[in-house]
Amino acid sequence: MKPSDNHSPIAELSALPHASAPPQLWAAIRDELDTNAHSRARSRLTWIGSGLAAGLALVVGMTLFQPAVQPAGDSVVTTETTQESSLPGELVQIRRLSAALESSLRDKRQGAVSTLALEELVLMENELGWLDMRLGSQPGDLELWQRRVEILGDMNRLYSRNHWQNQIRLTSL
């Protein structure tokens, strides 16, 4: 604090006592955070639901064109595939989508990335690691899988965009 006016009594402003926040304020903040999180989750579910058909088409396409590629790095997915028959349909689909995106990402990871993109990718990789840790103990959590698919999609887009920009740079040299 820097009281810049030394003329009393304005200089006494900073001596006014600090007030304590009302005890119910935290509960109100927590409730608003919860409400917003639920509404975001609902809108994500809607988005996932409408995008699932397109995602499945992608999975089918990739399976046809790359039959040999298996999502070996996706440990959560591979350990769970044998139990898929007993899982709800939505969960099975989203896990397949996750595996397909991870497989596509594996090829793209070999390319060069810019420093800016690298920073974003590191953050995404961190969140992905954290999600995989959570999925290890909660493999049936649909919301975690949805978040995983979103991150993998973002990473794929980032790598693709970066690759495209690199090509432009190289051809302009």
Add this chain to the structure above:
Amino acid sequence: MDFSQPLDELTLAALRKRCRRTQERVYRDYSSAAWTLGLRLSGCEAQAWDAVQAGFVKAFERISQLRNPAAFGPWLRRLIVNQVMDQHRCSLEGLPPGFEAVAEDSALDHGLDLEQALNKLEVPDRSVLWLHDVEGLTHAEIADLAGQTVSWSKSRLSRARAKIRKWLDAYRPEPREHEVITDEAV
């Protein structure tokens, strides 16, 4: 804890993962400073509640935008000040220009103490005075927060100080006769 206290990296990482327990701990750490700021700027508990609640919710939901944990306090302060300024702008919508100044100039015929005098200032004057003289912000920072110019901030500050002095002088009791004599003797 005031707004200048930094967060550590671990706390910031936990906030990014939306850990509710960490959010509550951070809220407890900054709640007194935040509530005092909201209350002093808005001059009303109901508006302070709205501003502080919205400030914390935005801070926790947009935490991924914050790169430097040391900047959390100033960032939270900025969010709360913006909320108060927005409330003030909304409250003036539909009113004729100059309405606020007319209402504020109708000074009481009796004096005020410092806290009452502060509350009697209009919101922009009170905000500039508090942010400059108590929170230690520069005119450039205040102008940036309010979306105004540096000269706007300076003139608001000067006006706010003059009004406060006037109201407090009216409150100060006249010196009794023997005190005047004593002063003259000294």
